Amino acid sequence: MAVKRIILLAVVAVVGAGLFLTRPATLSADFAAGHVPDAEAGALVFHASGCASCHTSPDAEASDLPVLSGGLAFPSDFGTFHAPNISPHPTEGIGSWTQDEFARAVTLGVSPQGQHYYPAFPYAAYQHMTPGDVADLFAFMQTLPPSDIASIPHDVGFPFNIRRGLGLWKLAFVNDAYVMNDPTDPVLERGRYLVEAMAHCGECHTPRNAVGALDRSRWMAGAPNPSGKGTIPNITPAALEWSEVDLIEYFTSGFTPEYDSAGGEMAEVVTNLSQLPREDRAAIAAYVLALEPVQ
Amino acid sequence: MSRFFGLSLTALAAVATVSTASADGHTAALENATNARHAQMQVIAYHTGLLGEMAKGTTPYDAATATAAAENLASAASMNRIVLWLEGSEQGAIATSRAKTEIWSDASGFEEMAVALETAADAMVDAAGTDLDSLRAAMGGVGKSCGDCHKAYRGPKN
Numbered sequence: 001m002a003v004k005r006i007i008l009l010a011v012v013a014v015v016g017a018g019l020f021l022t023r024p025a026t027l028s029a030d031f032a033a034g035h036v037p038d039a040e041a042g043a044l045v046f047h048a049s050g051c052a053s054c055h056t057s058p059d060a061e062a063s064d065l066p067v068l069s070g071g072l073a074f075p076s077d078f079g080t081f082h083a084p085n086i087s088p089h090p091t092e093g094i095g096s097w098t099q100d101e102f103a104r105a106v107t108l109g110v111s112p113q114g115q116h117y118y119p120a121f122p123y124a125a126y127q128h129m130t131p132g133d134v135a136d137l138f139a140f141m142q143t144l145p146p147s148d149i150a151s152i153p154h155d156v157g158f159p160f161n162i163r164r165g166l167g168l169w170k171l172a173f174v175n176d177a178y179v180m181n182d183p184t185d186p187v188l189e190r191g192r193y194l195v196e197a198m199a200h201c202g203e204c205h206t207p208r209n210a211v212g213a214l215d216r217s218r219w220m221a222g223a224p225n226p227s228g229k230g231t232i233p234n235i236t237p238a239a240l241e242w243s244e245v246d247l248i249e250y251f252t253s254g255f256t257p258e259y260d261s262a263g264g265e266m267a268e269v270v271t272n273l274s275q276l277p278r279e280d281r282a283a284i285a286a287y288v289l290a291l292e293p294v295q
Numbered sequence: 296m297s298r299f300f301g302l303s304l305t306a307l308a309a310v311a312t313v314s315t316a317s318a319d320g321h322t323a324a325l326e327n328a329t330n331a332r333h334a335q336m337q338v339i340a341y342h343t344g345l346l347g348e349m350a351k352g353t354t355p356y357d358a359a360t361a362t363a364a365a366e367n368l369a370s371a372a373s374m375n376r377i378v379l380w381l382e383g384s385e386q387g388a389i390a391t392s393r394a395k396t397e398i399w400s401d402a403s404g405f406e407e408m409a410v411a412l413e414t415a416a417d418a419m420v421d422a423a424g425t426d427l428d429s430l431r432a433a434m435g436g437v438g439k440s441c442g443d444c445h446k447a448y449r450g451p452k453n
Contacts, residue, residue: 253438261441
């Protein structure tokens with residue numbers, strides 16, 4: 001009897017600890033307090049963060065204002081993820097969200113219903129965004145056209161379909177420290193913010209471990225393309241020999257130093273980066289050139 | 296019996312040789328077209344490079360050189376596509392090709408992209424000799440037409 005009771009207590013303790021460890025994080029109560037959201041500034045955050053590249057419908061016609069109806073498929077070793085509708089539609093999109101719900105989703109990877117998001121959504125990068133930038137981004141996204149297209153559910157098998165388990169994944173792999181050590185140069189610091197907090201370059205250019213977490217020891221050293229075709233290049237100075245001018249030109253027009261043009265997903269990235277001020281593209285170039293060389 | 300087999304095999308081999316030969320001839324034509332397209336792309340890249348280096352400021356701006364580069368770029372961009380983009384010369388079929396099959400299945404979309412390059416190159420002819428700022432502005436249109444078309448109609452690196 002006593003033994004049974006001890007076992008029961010142990011089970012309760014383990015389950016309790018598991019639930020405690022995997023509980024979705026909450027936002028601090030004074031997030032972006034006192035900040036007046038600026039939609040125009042949010043446009044820059046939007047372009048720098050590359051939101052449109054994933055959340056625009058693959059069938060969408062090019063337009064000035066992106067329609068974030070989602071639908072793009074992301075094949076992976078764990079199943080296929082589908083970018084959801086994040087247009088300001090009240091039921092199919094995020095039109096009924098509050099700023100705090102949006103901030104919790106973007107920086108903590110937790111839905112308004114308290115569910116963990118899959119890390120296909122790069123919240124491990126966005127966690128570094130300043131509250132002001134998140135609020136501005138939310139204000140900008142409210143100005144975009146709503147779409148009533150329903151989000152496509154993810155196609156992910158057991159055990160990865162248990163979202164609570166993502167709490168453990170986050171605990172193990174979402175590192176709240178920047179990869180690059182604190183730069184003293186303000187240009188480099190801006191570059192680090194743009195790359196690590198917003199543009200999330202590392203999500204493609206850094207290889208992943210067996211459970212899909214970024215290998216920070218091989219930061220930006222290149223990786224297989226998750227689509228299965230080709231590889232994403234190593235952009236550390238060990239492999240990339242472009243000058244600062246070359247990098248800025250590439251981020252502006254998409255031209256490589258050989259005057260080939262950016263292809264695949266990188267063409268989308270160039271579309272986004274070309275809308276940033278030139279100083280920001282220069283800051284990203286400075287960051288890329290300052291990366292730790294990895295063979 | 297064995298003689299019959301021997302003859303049949305010889306006949307089969309002969310048929311096989313003939314069909315391989317004609318397949319080779321067809322493949323060679325597709326390879327030649329692919330090579331010609333790559334040469335055209337190189338000509339485009341070379342002249343875009345002359346203009347791009349001036350836009351970047353790595354070479355000094357010179358109106359005469361810029362105009363000459365822009366005119367050649369426009370000529371290369373306006374080459375007749377019928378004999379270059381042969382159906383069947385897509386990535387996978389021809390070893391060096393990166394052409395997507397959408398070039399033929401969505402021919403009007405591809406044509407639109409090609410015309411966009413011609414338009415951007417023509418605009419560059421007007422801009423290149425004017426001044427450096429005009430050249431820089433026209434560079435954006437050229438880059439966009441390259442990128443848009445490659446995004447839609449060029450496959451990943453082989």
